[in-house]
Amino acid sequence: MEWLFRSEFDAITTVALWSIAVVVATTIVLFVYTLGLRFATLASDRRRARFIRAWRDVFASAMLSEDAARQCTLPPVGRSSRTDLLEEWNHSRSMVDGTAAENLIVLARRTGIPGLALNLLHKRRVRPRILAVQTFGHLRDSRRRDDIRSLLDHENTALSITAAVALVDIDPSYAVPIVIPMIEKRRDWPRNRISIMLRMAGSERISEPMYRAIRSANNANRTYLLQFSRLIEAEVLDALLEDLIRDSNDPGVLNAALKLVGGFGGVPRIAALTQHDAWFVRMQAAKVLGRIGQEEHLSLLESLLDDPEWWVRYRAAQAIASLPFLGPNCLRRLRERQSDRYASDILQQSFAEVGLA
Amino acid sequence: MVARAQQFSTHRALVVEDNEHVCYMLEFILRRAGYDVNAVPNGRDAQAAIENLEPVDVVLLDLMLPYISGYQLITEIREDPLWQHVPIVVLSGKVLEHDIVKALDLGANDYVTKPFRPEELLARLRRVVADHERLMPPS
Numbered sequence: 001m002e003w004l005f006r007s008e009f010d011a012i013t014t015v016a017l018w019s020i021a022v023v024v025a026t027t028i029v030l031f032v033y034t035l036g037l038r039f040a041t042l043a044s045d046r047r048r049a050r051f052i053r054a055w056r057d058v059f060a061s062a063m064l065s066e067d068a069a070r071q072c073t074l075p076p077v078g079r080s081s082r083t084d085l086l087e088e089w090n091h092s093r094s095m096v097d098g099t100a101a102e103n104l105i106v107l108a109r110r111t112g113i114p115g116l117a118l119n120l121l122h123k124r125r126v127r128p129r130i131l132a133v134q135t136f137g138h139l140r141d142s143r144r145r146d147d148i149r150s151l152l153d154h155e156n157t158a159l160s161i162t163a164a165v166a167l168v169d170i171d172p173s174y175a176v177p178i179v180i181p182m183i184e185k186r187r188d189w190p191r192n193r194i195s196i197m198l199r200m201a202g203s204e205r206i207s208e209p210m211y212r213a214i215r216s217a218n219n220a221n222r223t224y225l226l227q228f229s230r231l232i233e234a235e236v237l238d239a240l241l242e243d244l245i246r247d248s249n250d251p252g253v254l255n256a257a258l259k260l261v262g263g264f265g266g267v268p269r270i271a272a273l274t275q276h277d278a279w280f281v282r283m284q285a286a287k288v289l290g291r292i293g294q295e296e297h298l299s300l301l302e303s304l305l306d307d308p309e310w311w312v313r314y315r316a317a318q319a320i321a322s323l324p325f326l327g328p329n330c331l332r333r334l335r336e337r338q339s340d341r342y343a344s345d346i347l348q349q350s351f352a353e354v355g356l357a
Numbered sequence: 358m359v360a361r362a363q364q365f366s367t368h369r370a371l372v373v374e375d376n377e378h379v380c381y382m383l384e385f386i387l388r389r390a391g392y393d394v395n396a397v398p399n400g401r402d403a404q405a406a407i408e409n410l411e412p413v414d415v416v417l418l419d420l421m422l423p424y425i426s427g428y429q430l431i432t433e434i435r436e437d438p439l440w441q442h443v444p445i446v447v448l449s450g451k452v453l454e455h456d457i458v459k460a461l462d463l464g465a466n467d468y469v470t471k472p473f474r475p476e477e478l479l480a481r482l483r484r485v486v487a488d489h490e491r492l493m494p495p496s
Contacts, residue, residue, distance in 0.1 A: 056378070057385065060382050060385035060386060061389075088378075091378045092378070095379055095382060095472055097472040
């Protein structure tokens, strides 16, 4: 390094040499620092993986046996591993039901998981709060019911829907009358999570509140809510659909309701809907008549074979082909008597699809 | 129940599950019940396992898998000359009637929905394996 201090260099060369020396030194320091960070991360990942593996074994043992849940040796939990523990427990708990879930709750109480969750519940950041709410739901801890209820209106979608699901998990009888009216207001709630929540609550609990919510909603909300109505009891669904198909003339509602028809209620009105102004209502009505139609509906379906909309013609032809009281010979005669070329063609195509060409 | 299964079961199971946590738990539960477990995380690896491994005693299959769906795998297993009789138990979060009917129609022997009950799952596995052995005794 002596050459750096020689005086025979002019000022510019000296500055340049010093600059190079500083850059090289900084590079070496940064390189060593990066290596150190990398090793520290690897060591931390390995520690975390060991921690997770040890606890997964404990959770899996507890799932299978209450004795294990009550008596197994618990691996130590450092301060930095608390969130990992909560996440792993929630993962395991969401995977199982019945006795295994009860055993995991027993184990959680031994582990101090409720206390860890309580510490997170009032944090300012949303992520720890979501984890806390999810944990209380999985613990079915009714002491936190009011805290969780207050989060239903939270502006953060994830926190709000997690609170709704947790409330249902804790006490479905209490939660259902509160969360069902919120479904139409919180259009930001993900649909799959709403379905999971309603399924968790059970069809017998949600049927009446869903019926009331759909009946009292405006047309746009009715259409939205109807997509969750497959989860309600079959007889309530049939009654609801019959009411909607009878009373409503809104194409969106009729379309959504006709898609769900499975029973035989309201057939005269469904038959009348084959003449509706909206083509997709005529199409859905034709599809329904293909499933539940009687002999007197054949002429209605035939009249749709020359509909201006291709989809209506196609579904009507498919419906005719699927009517159980028409044998292959009847179907062929029906095709032959069509004077309209489009009607004949669409029947030909639909019959070919079911091997009647 | 697990202890009883441990005494009698030396069966081989193929677990096809993309969720690493669920897969770990299933492996643990099945090993504890005495199964020799092969686990794969996606449809492509499951295909490779079907091509390269001897047929197992039971396949535990998720439906929503990366690359190749569970439905497709059921079809492929039922078309494979060596694997076609291997019992398949579907373990899926899909709970709608048409999903269950589709899986059973394609050839699944049983269908368990998530969240599942481990003891019930093991009982169903025992039953399909026993039925399979009754119909096709090991040579």
